Amino acid sequence: MTFPSLGLLSQSVLSGLFLGGMYGLIGLGLGLSWGLLGQINLTHFGFVFLSAYLCYHLTMVWGVDPLLTLGLLVPAFFAVGVVMQWALARFRVSTFNSLLVTFGLTVMIEALIQKIWTADFRKLQTGYGEEKFSFLGLYAPLPELLTLTVSAAAAGGIWLLMRYTDLGKAMRAMAEDAPIAAAFGVNARALALLLSGSCVALAAIAGVFFALSFTLTPTQIFSWVGVVFAAVMMGGLGNPLGPLLAGLVIGVSEALAMAVFSPSWAPIVSFSLLIVLLLFRPAHR
Amino acid sequence: MSKMAKLAAAAAIALGALGVLGEAQAQGAKPIVVGSTLALTGPLSATGLVHKLVGEIYVDDLNRRGGLLGRKVEWKLMDDQSKPDLARTLYEQLLTADKVDLLMGPYATGAILSAIGVAQRYNKLLISHTMGIPSLAKYDMHFPAWSLGPNPQATVPTTVFDAVAQAPKPPKTVAIVTSKFPSVHFLSLGAREVFKQKGLTEVLFLEWEFGNRDFGPIAARVKDAKPDMVWSGDIGLEGNMLLEAMKKIDYVPPLHVHTYPAPGPMAAAPETDKALSLTIFEEHAPFTANPVAAQFVKTFKERATAAGLPYTAVETQAAASFTAWRIFEASVVATKSLDDRKMADWLKTAQVPTIQGTLRFDRGNNFGDDLMRIKQVQNKAWVTVWPKQWAAPGATIKMP
Numbered sequence: 271m272t273f274p275s276l277g278l279l280s281q282s283v284l285s286g287l288f289l290g291g292m293y294g295l296i297g298l299g300l301g302l303s304w305g306l307l308g309q310i311n312l313t314h315f316g317f318v319f320l321s322a323y324l325c326y327h328l329t330m331v332w333g334v335d336p337l338l339t340l341g342l343l344v345p346a347f348f349a350v351g352v353v354m355q356w357a358l359a360r361f362r363v364s365t366f367n368s369l370l371v372t373f374g375l376t377v378m379i380e381a382l383i384q385k386i387w388t389a390d391f392r393k394l395q396t397g398y399g400e401e402k403f404s405f406l407g408l409y410a411p412l413p414e415l416l417t418l419t420v421s422a423a424a425a426g427g428i429w430l431l432m433r434y435t436d437l438g439k440a441m442r443a444m445a446e447d448a449p450i451a452a453a454f455g456v457n458a459r460a461l462a463l464l465l466s467g468s469c470v471a472l473a474a475i476a477g478v479f480f481a482l483s484f485t486l487t488p489t490q491i492f493s494w495v496g497v498v499f500a501a502v503m504m505g506g507l508g509n510p511l512g513p514l515l516a517g518l519v520i521g522v523s524e525a526l527a528m529a530v531f532s533p534s535w536a537p538i539v540s541f542s543l544l545i546v547l548l549l550f551r552p553a554h555r
Numbered sequence: 556m557s558k559m560a561k562l563a564a565a566a567a568i569a570l571g572a573l574g575v576l577g578e579a580q581a582q583g584a585k586p587i588v589v590g591s592t593l594a595l596t597g598p599l600s601a602t603g604l605v606h607k608l609v610g611e612i613y614v615d616d617l618n619r620r621g622g623l624l625g626r627k628v629e630w631k632l633m634d635d636q637s638k639p640d641l642a643r644t645l646y647e648q649l650l651t652a653d654k655v656d657l658l659m660g661p662y663a664t665g666a667i668l669s670a671i672g673v674a675q676r677y678n679k680l681l682i683s684h685t686m687g688i689p690s691l692a693k694y695d696m697h698f699p700a701w702s703l704g705p706n707p708q709a710t711v712p713t714t715v716f717d718a719v720a721q722a723p724k725p726p727k728t729v730a731i732v733t734s735k736f737p738s739v740h741f742l743s744l745g746a747r748e749v750f751k752q753k754g755l756t757e758v759l760f761l762e763w764e765f766g767n768r769d770f771g772p773i774a775a776r777v778k779d780a781k782p783d784m785v786w787s788g789d790i791g792l793e794g795n796m797l798l799e800a801m802k803k804i805d806y807v808p809p810l811h812v813h814t815y816p817a818p819g820p821m822a823a824a825p826e827t828d829k830a831l832s833l834t835i836f837e838e839h840a841p842f843t844a845n846p847v848a849a850q851f852v853k854t855f856k857e858r859a860t861a862a863g864l865p866y867t868a869v870e871t872q873a874a875a876s877f878t879a880w881r882i883f884e885a886s887v888v889a890t891k892s893l894d895d896r897k898m899a900d901w902l903k904t905a906q907v908p909t910i911q912g913t914l915r916f917d918r919g920n921n922f923g924d925d926l927m928r929i930k931q932v933q934n935k936a937w938v939t940v941w942p943k944q945w946a947a948p949g950a951t952i953k954m955p
Contacts, residue, residue, distance in 0.1 A: 274776070274779065275779055277775075278776060278778075278779045281771070282771065284771075285771030285772055285775070285800075286769075286771075286772075288771070289768065289769045289771070384596065384600070388600075388601065388604070388864075388865070389596070389597075389600040389601040389604070390601040390819070390864075390865050391601070391791075391792050391795075391817055391819075391820050393795075393820060393824065395824075402803060402805070404805070409803055411803040414803075484768075485792055485795060485796065485799075487598075487601075487792065489597065489598040493766050493768070497768075521769075524769060525769065525771065528763075528769070528772035528773060528776075529772045529775065529776060532761060532762060533761055533762065533763035533764075533767060533772065533773050534764050536763070536764070536767065536769070537764050537766075537767075
C-alpha cells in the first residue's frame, strides 16, 4: 500500500466534511423529534426527498431559483409537521409504534414520488453546481459549502434557542418531564405541534440542499437511513449540535477510509464508530 | 310476403348467422398467453418500464400481423418490484394458477436467475432480456437476448482495448475503479487480466459498495494516479456521480469507459462528454438500415414520449427487449408449435436475425457471439465508434 499524497488526503477530508454537513442537516430534525417528542420519525427521510423533488420541480419546470424555493417549502412543510403531530397525538401513537407508522408513511411518500416523477434519475442543473472555490490546490464546490454552512448555522441557532430562550427551556422541560412542565404552565400540546412543524421544516431545508448536491431517485431514500441514524445516536438524541458533530466525524472517517484503504470500507465506518461509542458510553441517550 | 321472399329471407338469415358464427370462431380462438414479470416498481423500475413499453409495442405489432399460429397473443405481465424472490413466486403463480402457455423472461440478472429456477422446475423455455453473468445461466432451455457471448469478462475488455487503441492518444496506463455490483464487478476483474496481458500498466484499482454516496475520495484518488484511461465498472447513476465528483475537483479524466451507465443522464450531463460505454444497438446507421429496426426506433420514440419516459432513444435495454420477443416469435413460427422443448431444440441450432445482428445459441450456456460494441457520448448523443463496421457514419473515438 502506498501512502496517499497530502493533497489527496486534504481533498478527501474536505469531501468528508461536506458529506458530514449533509448527514448533520438531515439528522438535526430527526434527532430533535426523537429526543424531545419521543418519536422515531422515519418519515423525516421521506420529507427530505419530497422537498428535494419539489425543489427540483419548481426550479426545472417553473424556473424558480432553488434557494428561493425555501420560502415556499419551509412553511408548507411546517404545516405538514403540525398536522402529523396532531394525528400522532390524537391516536396516542407510542415511540415504538411511531417507527412503524412513519415507516409506512415513508413508503407512501416514495410511491408518490415515483408516481409523479417516475423512478428515473433527476438532476437539478443550476448555476450553483458550476461554482467552486479553489485554495491551495483544494476545491470546495458551492452547493456543498452552502450545505455545510447552513447545517452549522441551523444546529448552532437551535442550540442557542434551546439553551437561552424560555421557549427552548420549556421544550427541554417538556421532554424531561411533561406533567411537571405542565404544572409550571408549559403548554406541552402547543409546543409539540411547534416542534414537530419545525422538525419537518428542517427536513424541507435539508431537501433543498440535497437537491443542489445529489442526483435524485426515489429509492435512495432508504440508503440514507442507516448512516444518519448512526449520526443522530452518536450525537445524542435531542442535542442540536450532536448530529452535525457526529456527522462530520463519520463523513471524514469514511472519506479517509476511502482515500487510505478502499472505498468499499466506507460503509463499515459509521456503524463501527457507533458500536465503539455505545461500548464506552452505554448509558448515552 | 310471397313464398320466394320468405325463402330468400330465411336464406339470408341463415347465411348471416353462418357468417357471424365463422367470425366468432376465428375471434374466439383462445389467445396464446405469455407470462412474465418486470421490475415495474422499485430500484430497477426506470429500466423495467422501458422493457414493458417494448413488450407492448412488439405484442401489438404481432397481433396486427395476425398473431402466432392463427391465434392472438396476450401478454400477462406482473410487477416483481425489483425483487428476485418475488419474481420467483410470481413465475410459479403464472405457471400454476394462471396457467400461461409460455414464459418470457424478466429484466436484470437477479430476477432472471429466479425465473430460470422456476422454468427449470416446470421444463419451460425461458428467453431472457439482459442476463449479465453467462456462467450462472446453466439451464439448457434458457436463451439470452443480450449477445454478451459466453465469456464476456475476457471478450468485452478485449473489445474495449481494441477500441481505445484507435484513439488519437492510445493509453499506456489504466485506473480500474469498480462497483461491487455482481454483473459489473466480474467484468472489471476480467478487465484487469485482459489489460495486463495487453501490456497496460494498472496504476490504481478500487472497489466500492453498490449504493456508495460519496465519490469525492474516489475521484481524488483517480486524479492522483494520473492514468491515461479510466475503466469504471459502474451501473446506473454511479458513472455520473463519479464524473460529477471529478468535475468538482477540476479533473477531466482522459479516456474513460463506463460499463452500464444510465444512458439518458450519461448522455445529457456536461461532464460526461466523450464518455465511452458498451452497447448492442444505437439508433443510427448501420443499425437503422434494417427496416424493422428503423420502424421500431420510430414507434419507440412516439410511445416513449407519450408515456412520459425521459429518454426516448433505443439503446441496449430496449434493443435487448425487442430481441427477446423476436427470438420468441421466431421459435414459435419455425416449430409451428408451443412445445417448449421443440422450441428450445430449434433455437440451439438456429441463427435468428435480430436488430442487433444475427444471434446464435450454440456456445456455453446457450450464449453465442459477443456482439458488444463501443459507443461514445458526442454532442450529447450516443454514437457507436467501434468496431468500424458498426460505427455511425464518420464517427471515431474522440479524446475529452
